Amino acid sequence: MQPLLSIVLGVTVLTVVGIAFGGTFMLRVVTGAHGANELQKTFFRAGHAHAGVLVTLGLTIGVLTHAAGADNVWGAAGTIAVLTAAIFVPIGFFLSVLGHDPQKPGRMVAAIWIGAALLTVGLIISGVAVVVAGVSAL
Secondary structure, three states, rough: OOOOHHHHHHHHHHHHHHHHHHHHHHHHOOOOOOOOOOHHHHHHHHHHHHHHHHHHHHHHHHHHHHOOOOHHHHHHHHHHHHHHHHHHOOOOOOOOOOOOOOOOOOOOHHHHHHHHHHHHHHHHHHHHHHHHHHHOOO
């Protein structure tokens, strides 16, 4: 495995500790121990869920592209794009509803769209890289 990708995946595994800690925050929110309106509860829940799913997807793509023998540069690029989406999407959900009783998401909701674009690009790069590796191995 390419050293850069190995480092990125290792650091990503360590971030799961933060996601798990976020679960304790979610527990406080849904039990009412931490005050939040319905919009905040919904966005906090979505942010936490997207963090876990996108990190898992990014780790899986990193291992998949390596196992398939995809070009190191393209495999790393796709993986890093997906893992960057795993940062932008949750940040957009969490930071767009900060404050006392917000009635609609703030400007940070744009981070969700940036993350969605990064996710799409990363998935396309990774998918094409794995297909190319498979065709090359025929």
